[in-house]
Amino acid sequence: MFHFRSIAGGVTAALPLPALHASHGGCWLRDGAGTTRESGKGEAIVAAADTPLLLLNAPLVASRLGYPDLSGLDLLELFSFVHPAQFVVPTPKGLAQALDLPVPGGDEHVPALLQQTAEALLAQCAAPDWPAREGAWTALQSLIRLRWSWAPLLTVRIAAPAKAERWLFSRLPEWEEVAERPQPAQVVLQREAVAEQLARLTGSTAESRPGQVAYAQEAANAFAPRSREGLPHLLLAQAGTGTGKTLGYLAPASLWAQLSGGTVWVSTFTRALQRQLRHESRRAFSDSGPGRRADGSQAVVVRKGRENYLCLLNLEDALQGGFTGRAAILAQLVARWAAYSQDGDMIGGDLPGWLPTLFRARGIRALTDQRGECVYAGCPHYRKCFIERSVRASAGADLVIANHALVMVNAARGRDAGQRPTRIVFDEGHHVFEAADSTFAAALTGSETIELRRWVIGPERGSKGRRRGLSARLADLASYDEAGGKAIAAARHAAEALPGDGWLQRVGEGMPSGPIEMLLGAVRATVYARDESGGQDAGYGLETEAAQLDGPLIELAGAAQTALAELRGPLIRLGVRIEAILAEPPDWLDGPGRARLEGARHALGWRVDTLAAWEALLDRLGGPADPSFVDWLAVDRAEAREFDVGLHRRWLDPMQPFAKVVLEGAHGVMLTSATLKDGDDWDSAVVRSGAPALQLAPRLSSFESPFDYASQAEVLIVTDVPKGDVAALAGAYARLIEASGGGALGLFTAIRRLRAVHGRIADRLARGGLPLYAQHVDPIDTGTLVDIFRDDPRASLLGTDALRDGVDVPGHSLRLVVMEQVPWPKPSILHRARRLAGGGSAFDDRIIRARLAQAFGRLIRSRQDHGQFVVLSAAFPSRLLSAFPPGTPVTRLTLDQALHRVAGSVSQMPTQQESDA
Ligand code: SF4
Numbered sequence: 001m002f003h004f005r006s007i008a009g010g011v012t013a014a015l016p017l018p019a020l021h022a023s024h025g026g027c028w029l030r031d032g033a034g035t036t037r038e039s040g041k042g043e044a045i046v047a048a049a050d051t052p053l054l055l056l057n058a059p060l061v062a063s064r065l066g067y068p069d070l071s072g073l074d075l076l077e078l079f080s081f082v083h084p085a086q087f088v089v090p091t092p093k094g095l096a097q098a099l100d101l102p103v104p105g106g107d108e109h110v111p112a113l114l115q116q117t118a119e120a121l122l123a124q125c126a127a128p129d130w131p132a133r134e135g136a137w138t139a140l141q142s143l144i145r146l147r148w149s150w151a152p153l154l155t156v157r158i159a160a161p162a163k164a165e166r167w168l169f170s171r172l173p174e175w176e177e178v179a180e181r182p183q184p185a186q187v188v189l190q191r192e193a194v195a196e197q198l199a200r201l202t203g204s205t206a207e208s209r210p211g212q213v214a215y216a217q218e219a220a221n222a223f224a225p226r227s228r229e230g231l232p233h234l235l236l237a238q239a240g241t242g243t244g245k246t247l248g249y250l251a252p253a254s255l256w257a258q259l260s261g262g263t264v265w266v267s268t269f270t271r272a273l274q275r276q277l278r279h280e281s282r283r284a285f286s287d288s289g290p291g292r293r294a295d296g297s298q299a300v301v302v303r304k305g306r307e308n309y310l311c312l313l314n315l316e317d318a319l320q321g322g323f324t325g326r327a328a329i330l331a332q333l334v335a336r337w338a339a340y341s342q343d344g345d346m347i348g349g350d351l352p353g354w355l356p357t358l359f360r361a362r363g364i365r366a367l368t369d370q371r372g373e374c375v376y377a378g379c380p381h382y383r384k385c386f387i388e389r390s391v392r393a394s395a396g397a398d399l400v401i402a403n404h405a406l407v408m409v410n411a412a413r414g415r416d417a418g419q420r421p422t423r424i425v426f427d428e429g430h431h432v433f434e435a436a437d438s439t440f441a442a443a444l445t446g447s448e449t450i451e452l453r454r455w456v457i458g459p460e461r462g463s464k465g466r467r468r469g470l471s472a473r474l475a476d477l478a479s480y481d482e483a484g485g486k487a488i489a490a491a492r493h494a495a496e497a498l499p500g501d502g503w504l505q506r507v508g509e510g511m512p513s514g515p516i517e518m519l520l521g522a523v524r525a526t527v528y529a530r531d532e533s534g535g536q537d538a539g540y541g542l543e544t545e546a547a548q549l550d551g552p553l554i555e556l557a558g559a560a561q562t563a564l565a566e567l568r569g570p571l572i573r574l575g576v577r578i579e580a581i582l583a584e585p586p587d588w589l590d591g592p593g594r595a596r597l598e599g600a601r602h603a604l605g606w607r608v609d610t611l612a613a614w615e616a617l618l619d620r621l622g623g624p625a626d627p628s629f630v631d632w633l634a635v636d637r638a639e640a641r642e643f644d645v646g647l648h649r650r651w652l653d654p655m656q657p658f659a660k661v662v663l664e665g666a667h668g669v670m671l672t673s674a675t676l677k678d679g680d681d682w683d684s685a686v687v688r689s690g691a692p693a694l695q696l697a698p699r700l701s702s703f704e705s706p707f708d709y710a711s712q713a714e715v716l717i718v719t720d721v722p723k724g725d726v727a728a729l730a731g732a733y734a735r736l737i738e739a740s741g742g743g744a745l746g747l748f749t750a751i752r753r754l755r756a757v758h759g760r761i762a763d764r765l766a767r768g769g770l771p772l773y774a775q776h777v778d779p780i781d782t783g784t785l786v787d788i789f790r791d792d793p794r795a796s797l798l799g800t801d802a803l804r805d806g807v808d809v810p811g812h813s814l815r816l817v818v819m820e821q822v823p824w825p826k827p828s829i830l831h832r833a834r835r836l837a838g839g840g841s842a843f844d845d846r847i848i849r850a851r852l853a854q855a856f857g858r859l860i861r862s863r864q865d866h867g868q869f870v871v872l873s874a875a876f877p878s879r880l881l882s883a884f885p886p887g888t889p890v891t892r893l894t895l896d897q898a899l900h901r902v903a904g905s906v907s908q909m910p911t912q913q914e915s916d917a
Pocket residue numbers: 310311312313314369373374375376377379380381382385386387388
């Protein structure tokens with residue numbers, strides 16, 4: 001039994017506190033007197049309910065114990081308070097390394113580490129040199145009121161400051177307005193100059209990396225002056241892993257930016273590459289400190305969609321009562337982070353990915369500007385706003401690092417034409433098609449339409465918060481301009497036809513309200529009547545094509561179309577009024593007011609386009625299909641629970657709008673990747689670049705990987721694990737992971753099978769000292785899961801699509817990739833249409849080879865890496881083997897033989913320490 005003193009439900013300052021650690025291998029409790037012992041799950045749950053225990057990642061411990069209500073003194077919460085915006089891998093080892101404590105040798109030593117960690121973090125708060133002291137006392141006063149479990153322990157250690165301290169809003173710097181850049185000079189990059197720039201960046205000579213030099217010189221062609229309007233230089237460059245493509249294109253890009261005074265955009269698909277680029281580019285573009293120019297301005301800027309950044313106004317609202325309970329504590333910890341954050345990026349930036357999951361709340365989304373409700377200069381924090389700062393910094397930057405979706409959105413509806421990207425390098429170019437597919441899609445669904453209603457009307461039925469509708473955001477315009485005021489009132493009235501709170505339930509119960517909900521009700525009924533995807537029993541989403549629809553549904557579509565048009569009309573009129581006011585500004589319209597109207601005009605344009613796309617989709621339901629599009633009806637579900645209903649439209653070839661919107665306006669575009677073409681065939685890569693839409697012949701070049709795949713890797717195709725036998729599949733995974741001693745990445749095509757396999761093997765592996773983590777099982781975000789995997793060479797990770805090419809783990813931590821089966825594409829309605837247009841089974845084969853190539857690409861990341869790629873599929877067609885790099889040995893064999901080879905190969909590999917040495 002533990003001994004502690006409790007005051008009003010809190011904890012006294014008496015240390016050490018009892019601690020609990022639970023893994024798949026068991027549970028360990030340590031009391032205040034320093035004795036650790038193994039316990040059963042039941043005893044651990046009782047102990048945690050009885051006493052606030054020290055824990056590391058409470059939701060994870062709760063899931064290990066199978067007791068969701070578990071709470072305690074979570075060291076990760078304390079860490080985020082004491083060291084805001086500081087990276088840590090949220091494991092015992094990660095914490096120990098971050099705090100310079102001894103790394104525990106096994107599970108049984110973890111509770112002692114938890115106590116040491118608590119002591120170290122609390123001691124830091126009392127230390128005079130605590131770097132994050134500013135603002136801590138003020139935040140703590142709020143956290144005491146919120147009864148945060150750590151507050152009583154911190155109160156005695158954090159002294160009140162002698163004078164009022166600066167905290168979040170006063171601590172953040174204001175951004176500066178920057179002068180508009182003149183248009184870039186026309187320059188031609190000389191081959192020698194590019195090679196010299198590359199040598200400067202890599203510190204090596206041309207002889208040592210001839211492939212990279214040739215690649216850099218090829219990339220320079222994308223920066224040449226354009227000869228014809230609407231026809232950019234388009235370069236497709238395949239570069240095998242290890243070519244050094246990042247610095248390869250940064251060399252000409254930085255040289256061009258320097259000589260021309262223009263901005264280059266480098267676009268990525270994954271956060272892992274964005275992180276790497278942030279790091280590498282600062283060397284290429286800086287002449288005074290990392291990423292900064294001599295005048296202190298930023299040469300390199302990372303730019304993301306606005307929904308990634310913290311909105312300070314939303315945060316203020318959350319801090320002032322908008323959030324309650326645990327979410328209010330999260331808001332305080334986010335405020336601590338914001339005061340120390342580099343750029344306010346909440347998704348993949350320096351906000352720890354694990355922080356939101358500790359609170360099991362969706363609060364984070366409410367702290368960003370998801371719906372474009374920004375009031376710009378009308379916001380008291382406008383001059384400190386992270387989003388506005390990043391927009392301004394990117395306007396004057398030499399290099400903007402962005403993602404594919406943002407580049408496309410910016411080209412399609414950027415706020416400022418002068419900021420549209422004109423020189424673009426799409427790294428991970430094989431994902432441009434996918435990004436274009438979602439960017440140019442239309443979805444007339446319940447969740448999309450309710451968002452629009454809220455954007456127009458604002459909060460209804462006493463909902464809390466500062467969110468405001470159009471009339472509140474444009475109150476001054478309405479009082480000044482009668483026509484504008486009338487348009488706002490008409491829009492508000494028309495928006496009432498859109499679904500409101502509770503729509504999903506009403507639609508599900510057959511009691512829809514208003515024309516759009518009635519349409520959604522009919523869509524849902526049709527989907528349930530017609531779906532034959534096999535998803536009904538599995539709990540997956542359901543869909544049916546938009547063809548041969550019944551008369552009543554088509555009538556409802558007509559009524560919905562009318563309702564949408566009635567909303568679009570006043571929004572267009574309002575946009576026209578704003579244009580007129582901006583053209584002839586009244587006296588009261590100062591600079592900030594103008595900025596706000598420009599922001600509103602931009603947001604309106606985007607809504608009007610969305611409404612027009614929805615109307616076009618509805619318009620065709622009764623008539624013949626438009627061959628440019630694929631339309632279908634869907635009920636989105638997760639584990640049999642419905643979460644959205646609606647109609648969807650995708651371009652059959654999304655590269656057509658991409659070509660119009662992105663390519664036509666650009667001067668130079670490069671698509672590069674290790675997996676652009678299919679074997680030696682460029683055809684599909686050219687089609688998927690958008691070139692045919694502009695009758696453009698792209699420049700094609702290919703660079704072989706310098707790796708020796710024949711000796712560094714092998715592909716093992718296991719032929720005796722029966723398809724559909726989950727027990728056999730799980731057994732194969734467990735034995736392979738044991739044979740390799742961890743370091744395995746397991747890739748699945750279905751979440752259900754992933755969970756089934758994980759459930760069967762995680763405990764067994766943990767008892768052997770081999771931790772197993774899994775997407776869709778562990779309550780941890782994907783980025784953090786990869787960090788954990790990278791940090792522990794004995795850990796293994798199971799996951800689905802996002803891990804297939806979002807993982808860059810060089811070295812010993814990743815030495816085995818296991819695919820459960822051939823990654824066939826999901827036979828959806830969209831896929832069926834593209835397959836038909838793209839050559840039938842040859843189309844499928846191209847997709848599968850690309851997926852295999854991407855997955856294989858995770859294995860060998862450097863010349864020192866060794867590893868095996870296992871596919872558990874007897875029926876692995878030989879025509880897919882060209883997915884692997886030339887020279888890679890491929891063997892078909894039994895599981896026992898594969899285990900033998902994996903164990904043999906691992907025993908010959910250098911350990912992490914040896915490779916580091
Ligand atoms: S300017 Fe807009 S996005 Fe920025 S803090 Fe204010 S409301 Fe939020």
